[in-house]
Amino acid sequence: MEPDELEDCFSEKFSSISVKTSGTLADIAQAVVTRPIFGLKEGDTIALKSPKEPCKSSIERFVREAKILEMLMRQRVPEIITYYGCLATPYGVPVLVEELADHNLTLLRRRKYKEDFPEALMDSVIERVAVGLSAVHSLGEGHGYLHRDIKPSNIYLFHGGLAKLGDFGSAGLNIQGRMGDPELGKGTSSGGAHGTPNYSAPETLGNRKIYSVSSDIYSLGCVGFYLIAGKTPFDDLGLENNFAELKNAKLGEWGYDGYIDRAIEQLVKRKKVSDHKIKAVRKAMDPHPANRQKSVSELLLEYQFEAKESILKKGFEKIQDLLTRTFDTNSDATPIEIVDAFLCEYEKMLTHIQKYNLRSNIPENARDLLGQRADKDYENLRKYLRIEDGRAKIDLPSRERSAERKKYVQDLFTLLFCWGNSVKDKFITDKTISRIKPGAMNKDFFERWYQVYFK
Numbered sequence: 001m002e003p004d005e006l007e008d009c010f011s012e013k014f015s016s017i018s019v020k021t022s023g024t025l026a027d028i029a030q031a032v033v034t035r036p037i038f039g040l041k042e043g044d045t046i047a048l049k050s051p052k053e054p055c056k057s058s059i060e061r062f063v064r065e066a067k068i069l070e071m072l073m074r075q076r077v078p079e080i081i082t083y084y085g086c087l088a089t090p091y092g093v094p095v096l097v098e099e100l101a102d103h104n105l106t107l108l109r110r111r112k113y114k115e116d117f118p119e120a121l122m123d124s125v126i127e128r129v130a131v132g133l134s135a136v137h138s139l140g141e142g143h144g145y146l147h148r149d150i151k152p153s154n155i156y157l158f159h160g161g162l163a164k165l166g167d168f169g170s171a172g173l174n175i176q177g178r179m180g181d182p183e184l185g186k187g188t189s190s191g192g193a194h195g196t197p198n199y200s201a202p203e204t205l206g207n208r209k210i211y212s213v214s215s216d217i218y219s220l221g222c223v224g225f226y227l228i229a230g231k232t233p234f235d236d237l238g239l240e241n242n243f244a245e246l247k248n249a250k251l252g253e254w255g256y257d258g259y260i261d262r263a264i265e266q267l268v269k270r271k272k273v274s275d276h277k278i279k280a281v282r283k284a285m286d287p288h289p290a291n292r293q294k295s296v297s298e299l300l301l302e303y304q305f306e307a308k309e310s311i312l313k314k315g316f317e318k319i320q321d322l323l324t325r326t327f328d329t330n331s332d333a334t335p336i337e338i339v340d341a342f343l344c345e346y347e348k349m350l351t352h353i354q355k356y357n358l359r360s361n362i363p364e365n366a367r368d369l370l371g372q373r374a375d376k377d378y379e380n381l382r383k384y385l386r387i388e389d390g391r392a393k394i395d396l397p398s399r400e401r402s403a404e405r406k407k408y409v410q411d412l413f414t415l416l417f418c419w420g421n422s423v424k425d426k427f428i429t430d431k432t433i434s435r436i437k438p439g440a441m442n443k444d445f446f447e448r449w450y451q452v453y454f455k
Helices: 003-010 056-075 105-111 119-137 213-229 243-251 259-270 275-284 296-304 311-323 336-356 362-385 399-420 430-434 443-454
Strands: 014-022 026-033 045-051 083-088 094-099 143-146 155-158 162-165 172-178 188-190 209-211
Touching: 003 014, 003 026, 003 045, 003 094, 014 045, 045 056, 056 083, 056 094, 056 119, 105 155, 105 213, 119 143, 119 162, 119 213, 119 296, 119 311, 119 336, 143 213, 162 336, 213 259, 213 275, 213 296, 259 275, 275 296, 311 336, 311 362, 336 362
Parallel strands: none
Antiparallel strands: 014 026, 026 045, 045 094, 083 094, 143 172, 155 162, 188 209
């Protein structure tokens, strides 16, 4: 739906409605809340997702998506895009109200990490998406659901870089798969097509399309390949609209013998990531479902852990690599996706120590390095915002652009929140945190903080 159509239907609830993105089946508009709704406050910026061409099938698709998102919200899965509720136009067209993303993984890769996507950042993205996807597969009372369209553009980034899985328009019930059932993963036969061809498993490209936990795993493997190489193995073939030929390439048949293995060999030669991660990606992209990991948890385990003697050392090296990089940010602060990668790598070290009962000072050394970076970020932000006298630098968005101004400040605030509320540790000391907040960091405190300094 166009912004003016949404304005006509919901002008009493939202203002400043404008196009955010436009896809094949759905449009996403950005809007500002003018009246409290779904727990949102006046002034909050949200996304309105609507069918591109409202019809019976698209309405059914949106109703199904809303139902799945509602179940996921009850599970409280932070790795899934936040869904607030569903509205309906006077004509019965559903409009989903969701968390507004900054951008998606495709744009992050293209704009900020075109040549080299840091391994630790790749880890945090894969692990966050895997946790979210596992929640989808175990959703419902004994039934699992399938996403059926895992790809970089459906992985959204928030607060500058925290990855969450979104777009459940293709999602559906895994009818033949029940948790605890030996048939789980054998799939659901469907006459309809779901997904994006270059990220789709070969068994979903034929006349009889089989969607399963395994086909979602294949797609996640393609995302891993994309993060390493900047593209899937199939992007250069130009076969997106030739499903039969693309399926042959994915299966390694009819002139494409060994195609995937040759592509994987090129990744190994580039040595940009650890070998065991490439092996996990290769297994996930196996042409035959029976040879792939049996669950997303199994894929994640194979992706995360290698020989216990070397993982701590390599984790420390990845943190050092990120610490040596410089980032183009107005405040000289670390981008939040890198902070998330830091925390992910550090927490993985602690998990590994506990799992194998190891003794090592490497995690402690990593913690010291990260603590120094966290305190430096705090000092940079404090100077940038001039917190002591309550004034911001003049290049902060003007008061007339209040929504943009508030979003900008909230992103900076979230960065401190992330550093100060790590699951395993606090990298900003309690003494430092106490300078910027009384008690726990939360949304209410941010609202008060914002009112004091920027109103």
